[in-house]
Amino acid sequence: MIRSAAPARKNILLLIPQLTYGGAERVFHDHGRELARHHHVVECVFSSQTEVAFPTRNTLVALDVPAGAGLVGKLRSFVQRIRRVKELKREHRIDVCISHLEGADYLNLLSKGPEQVLLCIHNSKRHDPNIRGALGWLRRRVLMPWLYRSADYVVPVSRDLRQELIDMFGLPPQKVVTVNNFFDVEGIRRRSQEPLNAAAQALFSEHPVLITAGRLAREKNQTALLQVLHTLRAAGHAAPKLALLGDGPLRADLLQRGQELGLRCWQVWSGEPLTAAYDVYFFGFQSNPFQYIARAAVSLLSSSTEGFPMALCEAMACGVPVVSTDCPTGPREILAPQTPATQYAQAPEWAEFGILLPLLGAGAALGHSAPVWADTLSRLLAEPAQRTYYAAQAYSRVQDFAPAKIMQQWENLLTESSK
Numbered sequence: 001m002i003r004s005a006a007p008a009r010k011n012i013l014l015l016i017p018q019l020t021y022g023g024a025e026r027v028f029h030d031h032g033r034e035l036a037r038h039h040h041v042v043e044c045v046f047s048s049q050t051e052v053a054f055p056t057r058n059t060l061v062a063l064d065v066p067a068g069a070g071l072v073g074k075l076r077s078f079v080q081r082i083r084r085v086k087e088l089k090r091e092h093r094i095d096v097c098i099s100h101l102e103g104a105d106y107l108n109l110l111s112k113g114p115e116q117v118l119l120c121i122h123n124s125k126r127h128d129p130n131i132r133g134a135l136g137w138l139r140r141r142v143l144m145p146w147l148y149r150s151a152d153y154v155v156p157v158s159r160d161l162r163q164e165l166i167d168m169f170g171l172p173p174q175k176v177v178t179v180n181n182f183f184d185v186e187g188i189r190r191r192s193q194e195p196l197n198a199a200a201q202a203l204f205s206e207h208p209v210l211i212t213a214g215r216l217a218r219e220k221n222q223t224a225l226l227q228v229l230h231t232l233r234a235a236g237h238a239a240p241k242l243a244l245l246g247d248g249p250l251r252a253d254l255l256q257r258g259q260e261l262g263l264r265c266w267q268v269w270s271g272e273p274l275t276a277a278y279d280v281y282f283f284g285f286q287s288n289p290f291q292y293i294a295r296a297a298v299s300l301l302s303s304s305t306e307g308f309p310m311a312l313c314e315a316m317a318c319g320v321p322v323v324s325t326d327c328p329t330g331p332r333e334i335l336a337p338q339t340p341a342t343q344y345a346q347a348p349e350w351a352e353f354g355i356l357l358p359l360l361g362a363g364a365a366l367g368h369s370a371p372v373w374a375d376t377l378s379r380l381l382a383e384p385a386q387r388t389y390y391a392a393q394a395y396s397r398v399q400d401f402a403p404a405k406i407m408q409q410w411e412n413l414l415t416e417s418s419k
Contacts, residue, residue, distance in 0.1 A: 007411045010039045010095040013088060013115075014058075015104040018050045019043075021285070022215065023310045024122040027157070027181050028100045029054035031120075034182075034407045042092050046081070046103075061088060078106075085111040096414055102139070109147045118413065119148065120179075121156040126164050127305040127328050129219065145169040153413055155179050157308035160329035160341045177413060181308045182406035185398055188317040192294035199274040204295035207276060208381050209241045211296035211320075213289050213311045214303070216248035221302045221325075223250070223257055224360035224370065229279060230261040231374040240381060243281045243296065245289045251282070294318040297387065298380060302360055306330045312354075316398040321390035322354040323377065331356060334397065348376045353397040354390060355380070 012035055016028045028043075033056070035041050041058040048062035063084045068077035085107045089097060098118045099108035105119045125131065131139055148154055148169055154176045156162045162178045165171050196204065203209065210229070214220045222244055229242045244254070258265040258280050266278040274281075283292060293299055299315035301324040306312075308330040315322050316334075324331040326345035333341070336351035349356040357376060360369045380386060 007038045007415065010414060011093050012039050012041045012414075013092060013094045013097040014041060014043045015085065015097060015099040015108055016044070017046045017101055017103050019045055019052045019054050020050060021053045023307070024100050025054055026310060027120070027122065029056065030182065030184075030403075031098070031410070032056055032058050034403060035410070038411070042088070042094070044085070044088060059092075081107055082110045086113065089113060089115055102144070105151075106143070106147060109150055112150065116152045116414075117150070118153045118155055119151050121154060121161055121165065122307040124161060124164060124305050124307065124328050126168060129305075140168070145171075149175075151175065153177055153416075155413065157181050158330045159333050161307060163341060164329070177409075179409045179413070180401055180406060181310060181313070182403045183310070183313050183317055183398060183401050185317045185402055188290050188314055189319070191288050192290035192318045194288060194291045196291055196295065200292070201295075203241065203274065203276055203281070204292070207241045208239055208297035209243050209295070210298050210300055210377065211243045211245065211293055211315075212300045212302060213245040213293060213314070214301075215246050216244070216250040216254060218250060219304050220248075220250075221304050221360055221362075222254055224362065224366055225300060225302050226254065226258050226261055226263060226280065227366055227370045228360070228373045228377070230263060231370045232378065233263075233279070235374060235378065237374075237378055237381075240297075240377070241276075241279065241281060243283060243292065245283050245286055245292060247284050255282070290314065290318050293320055296320055298323055298377065301325060301331065303327050304359065304361075309334070313398050313401055316353070316394035319391050319395045321380065321387045322394055323373075323380070324354060324356055325359050326356040327359055348372065353393045 014028060014032050019025050032041050032043050036058055043056050043058050043060045046063050048064055063081050065077055065080045065084055068074045094115045096116045097108050098120055099105045100120045108117055125140060148171060154165060154171060156165055156178055157180055159178050162176050165176050166173055212222060212225060216222060225242060232240055255265055263279040265280045267282040268284045293315050299320045299322045301309055301312045303325060305327055306329060312322055312324055312334060326332055332339060335354040335356055345356040345358050357373055358369050360366055
């Protein structure tokens, strides 16, 4: 249902816990920029003391209610935050409040007044390893099923998340509307053409580089990629290098695991010169990751769980062939959209827009999956024509997630929710 008329101007409050580096935070920032083309947008975070990794031209406010200590203190803080959000909604005469991430969702729903309430859901609630224990049970079985029903729309970023929300929480299907993340394809492609420094250019020019981008964290499972590279080396493949873009809490563990596997690791934080003498390269956070990704032979996604993986689509926008774990949720929808959401790769699946592989896992599971990944990558690296084909397919597919098309879907929701 595409509408050609200019959208009616609304006062929109965007609510998120913080704006530090992360996929949801990136989406929040992008939405704020695009919505501000037609609406008055106020962005809100929980605390003014946290780093703002994504500066905005919109009004940025903070709740600034300190988190309390102990159960009573936390409850008191929670109630105060609800009151503060209510005040902001009245002060800015908010017509629509869109929240991102679970903590913000609760505040949005419990502060609900005459304004419309939309929730943007970025990650799986079923597979999130951080939702555990008694509190996790309460969140999954009571809070989310009960509260999310009162939203005007629940907006998951992938089709699989939509079905999960309906199945797990019993949400009315008509209230759960998938809107994928969008990507500035032309902007990414333009930035990807910026030159690398001489040392990095030499590395990428002279060696097939397998690259992965994302926060160094357990759910991204970069540790398993070290095992894949080790397996490639054991099979006699000395040429491929592994490059990691990003930083995070798993950095020290990854470096230690690389050492245990006998892999020589270069890290940008050490100050050592960049040469081809290493197996693994930790480039850390880069303000322009695309200039690295575009020069890689293959881009890898090793995650155990996702929502709608931005790193995967950004690599596709760089015109690079992609190999991804068939994790919940997103990769199958992106790379094999004609296949059912319930299908999971048990063997290499050379799909329409990229290659889907079984979950890497850890321990004994990784012992079985790493050789499958290594064999698939060795085949792909040995076939330049196949890489060229998948690079073109990837670039073609990511056009479906251009900003104008996706934001029109959001505008349609804003129009529908006001009726």
